[in-house]
Amino acid sequence: MSWNSVMGFVSSVALFMPIFFILAYRLVGYRTFPALLAYYAIVFVYNLVTEGYIKANAETIYYGNICSNLLDAPLMLLFLTYFSSSPRFTKKMKISISVLVGFEIIILLLKGFTTEAITFILAPGLLTVVFFSAYFFIRQTKITIKHQKGTGKAIIAASLLFAYGCYTIIYIMHYVFKTPYVADTFLVYFLVATFSSLLMCAGIIIERKRVQKLNELIQTRKELSDIYKDTHTTGSLRTAVLDFDKDAWN
Secondary structure, eight states: OOHHHHHHHHHHHHHHHHHHHHHHTTOTTSTTHHHHHHHHHHHHHHHHHHTTSSOOOHHHHHHHHHHHHHHHHHHHHHHHGGGOSSHHHHHHHHHHHHHHHHHHHHHHHHHOSSHHHHHHHHHHHHHHHHHHHHHHHHHHHHHHHHHSOOHHHHHHHHHHHHHHHHHHHHHIIIIISOOSOHHHHHHHHHHHHHHHHHHHHHHHHHHHHHHHHHHHHHHHHHHHHHHHTTSOOOHHHHHHHHTTTHHHHO
16 A cells, blocks of 8 residues: 555545644634534545545546535635634625636636636635735634633644645645656645645634533633613613623634
8 A cells, every 4th residue: 555545535534634623612603603614524535536535537526626626725714713813804805706716707608617727716715815824823822822712713824824835835846747646646646635634623623612601601601691680770880790801712
């Protein structure tokens, strides 16, 4: 068994793990985690197909590759809105997604479902994801160092920055320079997918703990609100009671 076959199997297992943790921790309906789940599900299934674990003809694999590449950046950018700190920034990100999808549609109309079309489409998608991943990684790292919170988000952002930074290099080697060392390119891809997926799992686990604590605090605030709503507690005291954890989560 070749290294490519071994790493193809290992990367498939690694790509499934984020799916498992999202489902196990019931994050499937939490904010933009459905986009992350869809992303990993598509990549996981396509990985199984290309490695021969799911039988498919050459035409199915070809169009599967194109569809996977088309959905890649929009899904990841949609998930990255999870890191946005304001509705205004979220709106800007959604505009970026709309522009990217519009660009993809135009290229497909001009070039069709071809490798040439994917060559044009992938570049702006990869660069956009790298940009936002880098921005959120720097931001979350500063928050983690300064306030000792948001570690899960920092790790998730690091996972995506590493993955898409490497995917950009792979794109340049495979689509621009058209390297003849295709097997080696796939091996690098498998290694990147494996490491970034494991890093993503660590981030999801830590972030889930934060979300759980936040939900508990929200429930506590709701219960306190019910207790004090029928009392004559002064406004300032009531605000202090209900916002006792505000600084911890902003």
